[in-house]
Amino acid sequence: MVKPSAAQLAVAELEVYAVLHRVSADLGEQIAVHSAVDGEIEVEGVIDSDARRMQIRDAIAGIPYAKAEIESISEATAHRDVNLPRSTLATLVESNPPLLAERIKHSFPDANQRSKFVNASMFLCQDDSAHAWALNKLADRYTPQNLALLSADENFKLHGILADHIAALRGDVGHLQRQLGPLPDYDLETSTASAVTGDLLSASGASL
Numbered sequence: 001m002v003k004p005s006a007a008q009l010a011v012a013e014l015e016v017y018a019v020l021h022r023v024s025a026d027l028g029e030q031i032a033v034h035s036a037v038d039g040e041i042e043v044e045g046v047i048d049s050d051a052r053r054m055q056i057r058d059a060i061a062g063i064p065y066a067k068a069e070i071e072s073i074s075e076a077t078a079h080r081d082v083n084l085p086r087s088t089l090a091t092l093v094e095s096n097p098p099l100l101a102e103r104i105k106h107s108f109p110d111a112n113q114r115s116k117f118v119n120a121s122m123f124l125c126q127d128d129s130a131h132a133w134a135l136n137k138l139a140d141r142y143t144p145q146n147l148a149l150l151s152a153d154e155n156f157k158l159h160g161i162l163a164d165h166i167a168a169l170r171g172d173v174g175h176l177q178r179q180l181g182p183l184p185d186y187d188l189e190t191s192t193a194s195a196v197t198g199d200l201l202s203a204s205g206a207s208l
Contacts, residue, residue, distance in 0.1 A: 003039045004039055004040075004064075004065045006149055008064070008065060009035065009039070009040075009041060009065055010146060010150055010154075011150070011151075011154060012040075012041045012063055012064055012065040012066050013033065013041045013066075014150060014154055014157060014158060015063045015066070016033055016041055016043055016063060016066050017033065017138070017161065018157055018161060019060060019063065020033075020043075020056070020059070020060075021161050022059065023055055023059050025056050025059075026134045026137070027130040027131065027133070027134055028130050028133055029045065029047065030045050030047070031043065031045035031047075031056070031070075032044050032045065036067070040065045040066060040067055041063075041065055041066040041067070042066075042067055042068075042069060043056075043060055043066065043067070043068045043069065043070065044069045044070070045069075045070045045071070046070075046071050046072070046073055046076045047070055047071070047072055047073070048072070048073060049072065050072050050074075053070050053071065053072045056070050057070050104117065104118070117179070120179060121176065121179050124172050124175050124176045124179060125172075127168070127172050128169060128173065128176065131165045131166075131168045131172070132165075132169060134165050135162065135165050135166070135169075138158070138161065138162060138165075142158065
């Protein structure tokens with residue numbers, strides 16, 4: 001078998017990222033994409049369910065020079081320790097939790113309303129962090145040298161993936177601004193998604 005060229009591998013790798021994006025498998029699951037020693041693009045991962053594992057493997061099947069080594073947790077634990085690093089989507093930061101807890105309690109006196117508010121806000125923060133994580137991964141991978149290996153059409157495809165994540169980020173931030181609107185003096189503009197998540201987790205423990 002003739003070893004693929006750098007340009008062929010770059011095309012295959014981009015197609016892998018594209019299909020992972022298509023099935024929302026680029027948002028923090030235990031999946032790693034790298035060049036294997038045999039000159040192919042290898043996709044490794046440990047996935048929670050057999051159905052999800054098959055979905056990802058089927059998505060990658062047929063991509064030239066790409067192979068999938070996707071296992072379920074039960075498969076992985078059967079023959080080796082699961083030691084792939086789990087992606088950290090949010091670093092919890094305590095930023096004055098008693099104050100935020102009081103704000104939430106004041107704005108949402110009913111415990112059920114407070115619970116719904118915290119859960120909805122945390123979902124937006126976590127989704128925001130997942131898309132930011134995916135963007136960082138792509139930014140790290142696609143240096144100017146790697147971009148030079150891609151054709152104009154392939155660069156357009158990559159830009160489409162980036163645009164999807166940016167649009168999702170903007171949507172989440174907009175929803176989060178409206179979600180946190182009832183809280184007096186909470187400045188989302190100067191708060192990161194991880195800091196907001198930490199505030200909400202602390203507040204949920206203190207006030208729910």
